[in-house]
Structure formats: C-alpha cells, structure tokens
Amino acid sequence: MNNRFFLSIIAFILLMSCKQDYHLTRIEGKRIEINDSLTGNQDIENFIKPFREHVNNDLDSVLAYAVDTYTKNDGELNTAIGNFMADAVKEMASPIFKNRTGNAIDIVMLNHGGIRSILSKGNVTSRTAYQIMPFENSVVVTGLKGTSVKEMVNYLQKSKRAHPISGISIKLNSDFELMEATVKGEAIDNDKTYYVATNDYLYNGGDNMSFFRQGDSLYKLDYKIRNLLIDYFKKVDTLDLHADDRFIKTN
Incomplete structure (x- = not known):
C-alpha cells in the first residue's frame, strides 16, 4: 500500500510540473493575391466537369418565352415584372395554402429590392429564375386584421416604390394621399382577417415591414x-407582362 501511495504522489507531482499556461501573444497573417498567375488543377477540373455540364444543362433548358424585356424600374408604383412576381406567388402558392388550411390567399406583398435582375426578351430558363431571385427566401402566409392591412397600405403610400403586390388595389392622388384601397373590390374591413403571402425575410422585418409580425x-x-x-415558367408558354392599375397615382 505504501509503495502505491508514494508512486501516486510522484506521478501527481510529475503531472503538475508538466502543466504549462499558454497565452496568445501575436497573430500573423499573410496576403495571398489571387490573380492570373495561379494555375488550375487539371485533375480537379476533369472531376467536376461532368457535374458542371449537368447543372448548366438543367439551368439552361428552355421553360418559356418572354415577348419583351422587363425591369423593376419600368414604372413608378407598379411594374410588369413586379406584378408578374406577385401574381405568380398568388397563383402557385394558393392551392398549397388552400389544401392545408381551407383558406384562400387574399393579398401578396413582396419587395422592390428583392428583384435582382431584369427579365430579358427571349427564352426563359431556370437560370432566369436564379438571376431574378438568387436568395433562399420562401413563401409564408400570415393572417392580418384589416387594421394591419391598412398599415401595409400606409407603408406603400409612404415608400412611393413599386413593391410587388397582388390582390389589393390602391389609388393615390397627385400628392400621394390615399384615395382608395380595396381587396377584391371591397373596402378594407378593420375586423376581418386577410391572409397575406410574403417571404420569410419580409415577415421577419426586412425592409422595415414590421406590420407582418402583427399577424395572428x-x-x-x-x-x-x-x-x-421555375414552376410558373413551366406552367406558362409565353410571358407577356404588363403594368396595370393595381397601384396608381392620379394626376
């Protein structure tokens, strides 16, 4: 027992004597310039080539045809490309929402800045969708009372931008004062719940759209x-997009 005890003491002393405290005293970095002098690795290139070709073939397969070129700057309060995006969300997401809840999507609102590319005249592909919407944003639907929908209208009125909307009509006078706002042709009811589709970024307060969080x-x-x-492009044959009177300012 005594030998074991002394051996344990010696081992403990040796262990403690080996313990050291380390402190970071300096961080050094080196700048490595990426330029034309860097050469690729042919083995890696050969390995990824078939995968790249497969992805490019998928992205460049023709899904539809656009009769003109459309940009988000084509109109003051609503644009052809913005209307198309909001209408596409309403059309494609409505059956899913209806099947899950039994309710219909009343309104769609997206953001002007979320349109990241033009839609060019000619063939429309999956790559077109990635260019217009490169983000991972997903559709969400929230139930807003009419009072919150009116806050949304007030936001649109003050922003004076062509944020994509669908299912709601807004008319301003020449001084950007609200003249009329209707949903399905009827005045907004303060106590009614309207189901509004948007994306998860905006629902979480993106672009200062805090009214979405008021949903029940x-x-x-x-x-x-x-x-x-992409699914919408596959569904239609030809994209003939137009601005309209869903959000206008009178003279």
Whole structure:
C-alpha cells in the first residue's frame, strides 16, 4: 500500500510540473493575391466537369418565352415584372395554402429590392429564375386584421416604390394621399382577417415591414420563391407582362 501511495504522489507531482499556461501573444497573417498567375488543377477540373455540364444543362433548358424585356424600374408604383412576381406567388402558392388550411390567399406583398435582375426578351430558363431571385427566401402566409392591412397600405403610400403586390388595389392622388384601397373590390374591413403571402425575410422585418409580425397566425409553405418561379415558367408558354392599375397615382 505504501509503495502505491508514494508512486501516486510522484506521478501527481510529475503531472503538475508538466502543466504549462499558454497565452496568445501575436497573430500573423499573410496576403495571398489571387490573380492570373495561379494555375488550375487539371485533375480537379476533369472531376467536376461532368457535374458542371449537368447543372448548366438543367439551368439552361428552355421553360418559356418572354415577348419583351422587363425591369423593376419600368414604372413608378407598379411594374410588369413586379406584378408578374406577385401574381405568380398568388397563383402557385394558393392551392398549397388552400389544401392545408381551407383558406384562400387574399393579398401578396413582396419587395422592390428583392428583384435582382431584369427579365430579358427571349427564352426563359431556370437560370432566369436564379438571376431574378438568387436568395433562399420562401413563401409564408400570415393572417392580418384589416387594421394591419391598412398599415401595409400606409407603408406603400409612404415608400412611393413599386413593391410587388397582388390582390389589393390602391389609388393615390397627385400628392400621394390615399384615395382608395380595396381587396377584391371591397373596402378594407378593420375586423376581418386577410391572409397575406410574403417571404420569410419580409415577415421577419426586412425592409422595415414590421406590420407582418402583427399577424395572428403564420404558415410556412416550404416553397422557395425561386422554385415557385421555375414552376410558373413551366406552367406558362409565353410571358407577356404588363403594368396595370393595381397601384396608381392620379394626376
């Protein structure tokens, strides 16, 4: 027992004597410039080539045809491309929401800045959808009382931008004062619940759209807007887009 005791003491002393405290005293870095002098690795290139070709073939397969070129700057309060995006969300997401809840999507609101590319005249492909919507944003639906919908209208009135909307009509006078706002042709009812589709970024307060968080419910459709656009392109043959009178200012 005594030998074991002394051996344990010696081992403990040796262990403690080996313990050292380390402190970070300096961080050094080196700048490595990426330029034309760097050469690729042919083995890696050969390995990824078939995968790249497969992805490019998928992205460049023709899904539809656009009769003109459309940009988000084509109009003051509503644009052809913005209307198309909001209408596409309403059309493609509505059956999913209806099937899950028994309710219909009344309104769609997206953001002007979320349109990241023009839609060019000619063939429309999956790559087109990635260019217009490169983000991973998904569709969500929230139930908003009419009072919150009126806050949304007030936001649109003050922003004076062509944020994509669908299902709601807004008319301003020449001084950007509200003249009329209707949903399905009827004045907004303060006590009624309207189901409003948007994306998860905006629902969480993006672009200062805090009114979405006032909703009494939230439904996540697990449907990326980019994928929704691809599905919409597959569904239609020709894209002939137009600005209209859903959000206008009178003279």
